[in-house]
Amino acid sequence: MRIVKLVCLLFFGFLYTLSNNTVLYAQSRIRGKVIDRETKKALPGATILCLKDQQATSSDSLGNFVLQLKPGEYQIEVRAMGYKILHKKITTQDTSILLALDDEANAIEEISITHRGKYRNRNNKAVELIDLVVRHKSQNRLRGKDSLSFQQYDKLKFGMVNPKPIFKLGLSDLNFVFNNVDTTQFKDKKLLTLFMEESNAKVYNKKNPSKYKKIVYSQKKTEFDKRYINNHNIQSYLNYIFQPIDVYDESVFILNKQFLSPIADNGKLYYKYYILDTIFNKEGYFIQLAFEPRNTTDLLFKGKLQVSMDGSYAVKKAFLSIDKDVNINWINQGELRFHYRKNEEGVMLLDTAHAFISFGTKRGDAVFADRLSVHTDYQLPAEIPEGAFLGAPIEIQPQADQVATHRPVALNSFEQATYDNIEQLNNKKSFKTMLGVGYLIAQGYYNLGKFELGPLEYVYSRNNIEGNRVRIGGRTTQDLTDKVFFEGYLAYGTDDQKLKYYLKSAVSLNGSSVVTFPAHYVEATVQSDIMEPGQQLSFLKGDSFFRSIRKNRPTKWFDTQGYQLQHVVEFGNHVSITTGFTHQSRNTIGDLRLVNSGNPDELITEVNSNEVHVDLRWAPYEKFYYRNLTRRTIKEKYPVFNVKYTRSLDGFWNTSYAYQKVSLAASKRFFLNQLGFADVKLTGGKIWGTLPYTLLEMPNVKQPDDRHAIDYVMMNQMEFAADQYLKFGFSHELQGFLFNKVPLLKKLNLREIWGANMFYGKISGRNNPYISDQVVEFDKNKEGQTMTQVLNKAPYWEGSVGIDNILNFLRVEYVKRLTYQGLPNVEKERVRVSININF
Template identity: 50%
Template structure:
């Protein structure tokens, strides 16, 4: 290959630039003109000029004058538009002679707008027309709709106390230093004490064909408390959930678990009022300043101002948004959002800075604050990168991010103030403080129910004692290992003893990581083994928490039918970056009926089948796109957002070894999703169904769950008795709608209480095939009876089971009261038709 010298290379570059640029220089001219009102002859300020078929455009000055570059070799088609006037199109050639363009007023426009709360608002005014133009142009102005590009992003999240009382400094002794690090700069007039801070630098990649976005976090620095008692991941996840990225062009803005309608949403003019405040120049470009406010300030809407460009793009150049004090928000005094946009060479507006501040507290005083600042910089609008960068999760944290703090220190676009700089070192010092260690140990015991001993922790406390009709008083000692023991091997277990049956029960389950990472790390890959001997009520799953807590033992519908169970299981789980997981496993069960549970053969009433033994292969496919979650050890709790969760499970029964008696197949599927309905709150919907093939005793079939379960796919029924219905073909549905005060907020006086209404229904539709129906088949077992001879289990009729609820939430900000009613199957024995439930809910 020939190598070019410096002189030759310079010549080639000159020729290239000359060939590329000369045609434009040769064919370029300009049009000078003035845009005037056709009726009055007065110049129209800020009218938009656009050369059709090109990206060339400009706007008029305050007198209506303009100059626009055009092709001098042909007729150029000019489009002229202005608020309150009909759009004009005409053909012109380049000329130094001034062109007069007359615009005809649009008869829909009112002559003047008076910004006054005393005057009735009119839907047809220039401000509304302008916002409608903004809405029309949203698609071309959204950042993710622009051609392939990349940029660097800096995020800083802080959370802490506002104006901490001097009382905190008294009696703190050695912890006093932490409460003396006060920030008086960030929020003028307020003193801030940061308890948590996180910074990160990321590379962001975006493309519009198809619309895709990927964020690669390459450097992270955050405060880290003692992991034995405080889960830093959960703090980070919760704050990230509260402070989600704000996209002014999206239909909704999601903050503090609420969905606020954007002031430029497609139907925003139905809910907002708009007023023109002024016309201003920002960076030598004309903008109109708009003020907006809700028509009903008790709804989840925002107030504030928008600066809209008048260059024909109608892009947002600045936004200042805030919540209204009349809105039905809990523990939140105010939310302030500031966004500033910058323009690139193609005159497209891009978000440069976003600042979200939330003040938490009572109506009279702020107690806590949260803030998220995002800076976007180093834009590359001609970036070249492979589409493979978008594979995997939308947000990827590089393994070396925690150890690459030097990148953050070098690339941080906003310097930290003196108070912020101390936060990291102060938290490190606090972790070594003896008084602080004692406080967090007690807090962990109360909050989590475990007492930490370093490599091992004892608990949960609520499982130390319980009672039932078989064991009488039950004593249980349990615990689990922690990261100090090993991050790649996790063990949990318990030993229990019943004083009445004088029998020991036990459970142990080790989990071993297969990917060389911590067991809890996402995406996880591990192997798990389990051995358990305990008594279970029919339908209950194996596990560390199997329903034998103190609170379960004092419920009204305590079980009296039990299965003495020995179980052995082995499972393998692998998760992928797109939150798809595959679990496979083998479980052996040996069940023995005890107490007053009897398995009487349906073919021969004299035969009592005491043991039900099974071998089972299990395969579970789960997909939770964009899932975020809290975790503690292996227990995960999904942070509920708009994304659905899908679950498919297949079980295969294997007869013929280890004493197993049954062949069967079972397929179950479920989907759950939260639907945000803007001003109508949100609805949680769960739909599941399945089918079981094979001839089986009814405890091995589908028995609806009547106990509260944290699994979002599991639907529990409040007024259904344990083992009341059984099926081998079934569908379940749960709808829970929280209106967030949509109705009560509009009732005078009542709205001051900020109450929130809710309603919901649950349905179970089950069918029992003839082969599993003890009234028709001789190969199964009869349904058991109670002490009065009433059947405890029933074959469902043609109608599904329904129960419904209505309730009031946010009573005194913490209480929820629900009325639950059973809607059918009321003629069955010993059923409760309705009940009331009072619970504590802390919601924003």
């Protein structure tokens, strides 16, 4: 048998040799090396492109490369960041070649700034030069041009650094992935890419009026198993923390933080500048200077700049690095590189922007993120097609994933293998098991393919009506279909011994997915459950295990039967319109008492309502994470607005209340450069009609998917009611701006937080049970104290101060009730501790 196997093996080997002899003998292998002409140092990551057949490769960490070509003469092009493009003729007889590139100026090396004595801005030539750079920013910044267009290639990578053998234990069938470790980018780092995205786009920009459009016409990325990994969310998150960057921006946004640019308008207050060298070459006269932060713990860079001295004072090169002392978590290395190329008119155009960050602990790196952007084919001024700016600012064409990617910088062999490796990985049973466990822990759902059970935190909870509540629920996945969506649950309470249920379905109306933006669908909901007064129908109505152990958990309930039908349409400019009809039949249960204010002997046990509503929402430039119909907005600097009109249908389906409601809401995150960021939320509304107070506005009742919701920590449930109201929420995270100035504290990387919440409302005479005899009296607690109050002329306020990033994951806040402290059964102050993990 062994002889037979050996003969067969030799036979097939012979056939393979015969079938491939044309390749073996028709191609020549050319070995080469790319070096810096002046320093003779090897250049890793250089791209070597054969112009004849577009075959390309890249040099490794020692500058070496290999090309396999058919016999003949060829013209090759060699590119490396910061070096002039080299064109050279070669033949296949040249079995070994040396390619020397000329630096466009001087290469930026690692920074070493020695002590220079006492630093002064006055009479400092470096500061005078920075003043000139700042003064000329408006004319050098590309966004400031009347019009321009260019081609943009982006490559975004995420993966592991120096993967250890421990990751291979018990996963022998996954070893092939760990063989694809890239050693060409850094000598001291081995990079294993697990996610990679490439895209080609056409970008248009106009100054007056200010408009921006990016049309992605080609896109390729790794795809994990969609049952467990939402690839869109990975892409969205990495693109959020690694946004397009430019040294001309006042602040460079990276990792959800704003690092002040060294050429910011007020950069002199935070940076020190030193002139290092003068540079003369064919492109002109440049001055190279270094900069460093005055306080190394602030969100600042250190690095070098090259500035053109042709009168434009434009930046030619920039190298920015994140100091190891910066008040930021999990970052071991952060580098940003910018390279600008002068066009025929002498305008410096951004050629390449490269950002690399490695994440980990003091013991070493764990993961990395890398983004490369290459800009080519500038048109300045640009001929912008009519209608180019219509729709969303960033538009991905429908067939983008089917268009071949054009790469101005070739992939190395490790990057080329990433796509195939991830596809193989998805087919491994052990990897699927690992993803399933991770999904259950992270999302709380157990995936069954076309359906998933969960969420885990809602399986058990407790309240004063149901006692122990057990719930089983789930939702469909895209494996079933992305045109129709279902979610629902069944719940049972051991004390009331009643079955509760919820079912919701959404059906696409435009033949596209009901999940992705922009969507157009109709949805129907039915729910039978106990609900807090003022609460709307929802799959996640706040009855999780963690809510049931809060101090101010609800104690008053309606037994509610609800039906809802809605139509949702979203437009490319991030305007959406939701119209719908909702019916709710509510019956008092437990100790909830609604006594007629005109007759103390009459107890109202049923409150029914029929409502039609129109909700207009505008969220310019919005990006979000999603899973099925659940979306979470990625908080950027752009605001979100809502206007909602509601009208009752009285006299229909056992209802008698006639009323109208209007509410307006807005929320926005303000990035304050070195002072961190602040979130502001504002909501106002008015209700017309005579209603029981349970149908009025109660500010501390949880509503589903409310982007503008304010968490009133010190306010009891149902404590206030109003038919005209204003809500305001403010929270500010200073990112360590003050603590960084305290010598003993700045090493701890602590961060300051503070905020305030306000509610102001009035209740008209027709709805005030102390005045009107057509409504219901406010209910009382077990001690006989009135639970719901009418605000007087003063608004309700609560404030908080705290310390974040304790041991890199804890947040401690002191929360104090500032007004209405004399009301019964209220807390005046509280200390709360929470887990908050962030960069």
